[in-house]
Amino acid sequence: MTESGAADPGPGGHTGSAGVSHSSSSGGGEWQSYVRRLEELAVRSGLAFHPVEFEAVPDTFMMEIAVYGLPVRMPHWSFGVRYIYQLIQRHMGHSRVFEVVFPGNPGHAYLAQSNGLAENVLVTAHVLGHADFSRNNMLFRRCQEQVSEHIVEHAASHARQIQQAIESYGMQRVEAVLDAALALEQHIDVDQRLRRDRYPEYLPDAKHLVDDEFRRRFEALDPTAAKNVFENRKRAPIPPHPERDLLWFVATYAPEMESWERDIFLAVREESFYFYPVFATQIMNEGWASYWHARLLREADFVPQQAYVDAIKCHSDVVRPIAAGQQVALAINPYHLGFSMWESIIETEGLESARQIMQQDDDFSFVRNHLTRELAEKLGLFRFMARTDGHIKVLDHELAALQDTVLAPKYNFGAPSVSVGHLRTDGSLELVHDHTTDGRGLDLERGRKVLEYLRAVWRRPVVLRTVDQQGSPLELSAA
Amino acid sequence: MSESEKSALGLAKWYDLFSRGARDWLRHDEKVRESVREHLPQIIAGGDVINENARTVRVPVRMLEHYHFRLRRTAESQGVGQGAAKPGDVLADPSADQGSRDKGPGGQDQGEIQLLLEIKIDDIVDWLWEEMQLPNLKARVGPSQETDWIREGWDRRGARSRLDRRRSFKELVKRRGQHAGPAGFTDEDLRFRQLARRRQPAIHAVVFFLLDVSGSMSDRDRKLAKTFFFWVVQGLRREYRSLETVFVAHTTEAWEFTEPEFFQVTGTGGTVASTGLNKVREIMDERHNPGRHNIYLFYASDGDNSVGDHAEAHTALVDIAQKACYSGYVEVASGLSRQLATETGRLFAEIASQGHAAGSYVINDFDDVWGAVRHFFTAEQKAIEGPT
Numbered sequence: 068m069t070e071s072g073a074a075d076p077g078p079g080g081h082t083g084s085a086g087v088s089h090s091s092s093s094g095g096g097e098w099q100s101y102v103r104r105l106e107e108l109a110v111r112s113g114l115a116f117h118p119v120e121f122e123a124v125p126d127t128f129m130m131e132i133a134v135y136g137l138p139v140r141m142p143h144w145s146f147g148v149r150y151i152y153q154l155i156q157r158h159m160g161h162s163r164v165f166e167v168v169f170p171g172n173p174g175h176a177y178l179a180q181s182n183g184l185a186e187n188v189l190v191t192a193h194v195l196g197h198a199d200f201s202r203n204n205m206l207f208r209r210c211q212e213q214v215s216e217h218i219v220e221h222a223a224s225h226a227r228q229i230q231q232a233i234e235s236y237g238m239q240r241v242e243a244v245l246d247a248a249l250a251l252e253q254h255i256d257v258d259q260r261l262r263r264d265r266y267p268e269y270l271p272d273a274k275h276l277v278d279d280e281f282r283r284r285f286e287a288l289d290p291t292a293a294k295n296v297f298e299n300r301k302r303a304p305i306p307p308h309p310e311r312d313l314l315w316f317v318a319t320y321a322p323e324m325e326s327w328e329r330d331i332f333l334a335v336r337e338e339s340f341y342f343y344p345v346f347a348t349q350i351m352n353e354g355w356a357s358y359w360h361a362r363l364l365r366e367a368d369f370v371p372q373q374a375y376v377d378a379i380k381c382h383s384d385v386v387r388p389i390a391a392g393q394q395v396a397l398a399i400n401p402y403h404l405g406f407s408m409w410e411s412i413i414e415t416e417g418l419e420s421a422r423q424i425m426q427q428d429d430d431f432s433f434v435r436n437h438l439t440r441e442l443a444e445k446l447g448l449f450r451f452m453a454r455t456d457g458h459i460k461v462l463d464h465e466l467a468a469l470q471d472t473v474l475a476p477k478y479n480f481g482a483p484s485v486s487v488g489h490l491r492t493d494g495s496l497e498l499v500h501d502h503t504t505d506g507r508g509l510d511l512e513r514g515r516k517v518l519e520y521l522r523a524v525w526r527r528p529v530v531l532r533t534v535d536q537q538g539s540p541l542e543l544s545a546a
Numbered sequence: 547m548s549e550s551e552k553s554a555l556g557l558a559k560w561y562d563l564f565s566r567g568a569r570d571w572l573r574h575d576e577k578v579r580e581s582v583r584e585h586l587p588q589i590i591a592g593g594d595v596i597n598e599n600a601r602t603v604r605v606p607v608r609m610l611e612h613y614h615f616r617l618r619r620t621a622e623s624q625g626v627g628q629g630a631a632k633p634g635d636v637l638a639d640p641s642a643d644q645g646s647r648d649k650g651p652g653g654q655d656q657g658e659i660q661l662l663l664e665i666k667i668d669d670i671v672d673w674l675w676e677e678m679q680l681p682n683l684k685a686r687v688g689p690s691q692e693t694d695w696i697r698e699g700w701d702r703r704g705a706r707s708r709l710d711r712r713r714s715f716k717e718l719v720k721r722r723g724q725h726a727g728p729a730g731f732t733d734e735d736l737r738f739r740q741l742a743r744r745r746q747p748a749i750h751a752v753v754f755f756l757l758d759v760s761g762s763m764s765d766r767d768r769k770l771a772k773t774f775f776f777w778v779v780q781g782l783r784r785e786y787r788s789l790e791t792v793f794v795a796h797t798t799e800a801w802e803f804t805e806p807e808f809f810q811v812t813g814t815g816g817t818v819a820s821t822g823l824n825k826v827r828e829i830m831d832e833r834h835n836p837g838r839h840n841i842y843l844f845y846a847s848d849g850d851n852s853v854g855d856h857a858e859a860h861t862a863l864v865d866i867a868q869k870a871c872y873s874g875y876v877e878v879a880s881g882l883s884r885q886l887a888t889e890t891g892r893l894f895a896e897i898a899s900q901g902h903a904a905g906s907y908v909i910n911d912f913d914d915v916w917g918a919v920r921h922f923f924t925a926e927q928k929a930i931e932g933p934t
Contacts, residue, residue, distance in 0.1 A: 127567075130567070134567055135566065140566075142573070143570060143573075143612075144577055144612070145574075145612035146566070146570040147567065147568075147569075147572070147573055147574035147575075148609050148610065148612070150567035150568070150570060150571050151571055151574075151609070153567075154567075238573075246612070249612065250613055250614050250615075251614075253614070254615075388629075389628060393629070394629050394630055394631075395628065395631050395637060396627055396628045397625060397637070398625065398626075398627065399627070399628055400628075446628060447628050447630060447631075448626055448627070448628055449626070449627055449628070449631050450624060450626055450627075451626075451631075451637065452624055453623050453624075454622050455619065455622075457638055457639075457640035458636070458638065458639055459636065459637040459638040459639075460635070460636050461627075461632060461634060461635040461636075462624070464633070469626055472624050473626050482614065483617050485615050500615075506617075508618050509616065509618060510615075510616040510617060510618050510619065511618070513613045513614065513615065513616050514615060514616075517613050517614065517615055520613070
């Protein structure tokens with residue numbers, strides 16, 4: 068749950084943070100007795116979820132989950148940087164994590180020990196909303212079928228595997244692999260399976276393709292030439308089409324990678340498969356959980372009056388779109404947007420069709436189909452233009468443009484569309500940036516750095532084609 | 547058993563045992579230090595890091611970025627906001643106020659955080675000596691009367707205060723190994739540390755810093771000299787357990803100063819190098835016995851010395867050079883590149899050609915300071931090894 072949701076970056080569990088500091092921490096034991104009753108209430112309301120294991124953990128641990136996205140994850144210095152940012156945020160009172168839930172069977176929910184009773188009641192209802200979502204949403208289901216329902220355990224075993232690699236091969240070498248793999252963590256293809264086969268080595272046999280009048284005449288005319296043409300197997304180009312799944316491609320086709328290095332790439336990739344639905348349904352998912360925590364709480368007559376009032380106050384902090392004392396917010400709070408959208412959908416179309424939307428959509432279809440002109444107006448959404456010098460101007464309230472701008476940072480897992488274009492015969496790797504899709508070229512310096520990371524594990528030259536500021540073709544390379 | 551009961555019993559959960567965030571942060575810190583180390587000469591050449599009395603240097607650094615593919619930044623970016631605003635409203639104007647800019651849409655930049663890395667000067671000197679392959683100076687050991695107590699062996703008798711518990715306990719364990727059954731300490735087990743007198747080689751050094759503060763030396767010149775002197779002290783301190791520093795400034799007269807005053811001194815008027823050199827000689831004769839001290843002289847000047855002073859300055863310098871391990875001259879000539887074709891430059895060139903351990907170097911810029919340090923310490927090494 069989050070109060071300033073838009074400030075919550077990156078993939079992760081459904082982390083929540085809020086700016087208010089709630090100091091009472093007596094809620095621990097008492098809250099446990101409500102969990103069962105809230106679950107029963109949720110089931111009666113039509114929610115269907117795998118059992119969830121709740122655990123109260125220290126705030127420091129909550130913060131680490133927010134940083135790593137998983138309770139136990141591989142070590143890497145870049146997480147240390149995020150950790151410090153998170154620490155600073157917390158010290159400035161901008162962020163406090165109430166709860167993190169991981170889908171699975173059973174699901175794992177971690178609650179901050181410092182939560183009060185009211186917060187824990189609210190959070191429990193929120194978690195049940197997420198559990199319902201992650202069990203029924205198709206994107207979640209599809210990805211979970213790939214990575215199994217035990218991502219928490221898998222990630223822990225990846226961490227152990229990498230720790231062992233550090234012991235056997237040394238920090239420097241493992242870090243070089245992780246630098247490259249984590250730099251490419253968004254570059255996967257969730258439309259493909261997690262465990263993929265290599266591309267076919269040869270082109271399909273031509274003989275089966277053309278078996279017609281022409282061929283018979285050709286063979287009659289010159290049997291030797293015909294045999295050459297029709298029966299010589301040809302090596303298939305690799306990849307046969309631009310390949311978006313860079314992690315898989317490198318792990319599979321790198322000419323000189325050692326097997327433990329490939330394993331690290333595949334471990335990062337598996338975690339990315341888990342993170343993708345979290346990322347691509349954030350508005351829906353947080354909105355759904357917020358809708359249900361509000362509704363369950365309203366219907367939970369067993370919760371004491373005071374706790375109810377406190378919980379509602381906490382709810383309004385979490386879904387608050389605009390910071391206190393401000394007129395406008397320059398980012399949308401996904402909790403608030405999702406919550407408002409679900410409220411309006413359920414009001415106008417009923418719970419049944421809302422559940423269907425929840426099952427079938429992701430944020431792209433959800434925002435395009437269900438963020439209506441009326442709702443956008445009611446929420447006061449506007450589009451603005453920010454210049455790098457800090458000048459910010461309001462542009463318009465145009466619905467299609469609003470939808471596009473909300474969704475723009477979410478395409479392609481939030482990364483530029485870079486794919487493998489070609490594996491050259493000398494083993495060098497040729498990456499292609501699809502600048503027409505992205506509208507402009509890559510940040511050249513960062514691109515070069517990533518190529519350097521990649522070069523260290525690919526061990527042959529790596530090039531990347533993109534465009535420069537003027538739009539003319541440009542090739543970056545690390546040799 | 548509930549969670550609270552478990553923790554009351556001290557059954558800590560695994561996540562209480564260590565912080566992964568802190569671990570990865572430390573690794574980041576280590577990487578920052580590595581990269582600082584790589585750029586050390588540039589970083590510390592800037593005069594600002596130096597702080598008298600401080601044993602650390604503060605270096606501002608940025609957090610390391612783990613690079614990802616990103617689109618090129620554009621001058622303008624679009625975002626969606628919420629609240630009471632009409633098209634055309636200006637929500638932030640940098641010319642009006644700077645601070646109100648919120649995070650841009652989909653922006654990954656989390657605001658710049660600068661770290662102030664505190665590095666021990668001793669570490670820096672160690673790194674630099676390794677990296678620049680500066681030869682370690684060998685102390686010139688003179689005949690010395692100095693003695694020192696050092697530890698030497700153990701005995702069964704001794705003063706109570708010198709009882710070595712660890713050693714005694716070992717003896718007890720040994721005895722227990724021979725005779726089964728419990729046994730307590732006996733007097734036999736006790737071991738006492740013994741001390742012996744040892745002669746120590748002379749490890750004292752004194753370094754004279756002579757600075758020309760005449761009117762022609764600008765603030766910047768003095769700062770260059772100061773930076774150079776600072777690192778020379780660090781380098782020498784690495785070699786000698788006790789290093790004395792003497793600061794002398796001169797114009798047409800010479801005075802001795804304390805270190806803090808020394809770098810504040812400004813003077814006016816002309817330059818007569820011999821006054822400074824004579825002052826150094828005077829102090830040296832008074833307080834420092836060349837047999838017991840390793841003596842160094844470093845002279846910083848812009849090189850303008852009055853021509854009539856040549857003979858006298860030469861005499862004084864030769865006298866000093868005979869007693870000193872090394873005499874160095876840095877010409878701080880910001881903006882000018884005369885390459886030691888100055889009066890003072892010639893003076894040092896002369897005594898070097900006469901076989902004295904001496905050398906010169908020109909510093910135009912802060913970047914040159916390291917070149918100078920390297921030059922002198924390499925030269926110094928040769929001077930020591932050469933004649934012997």
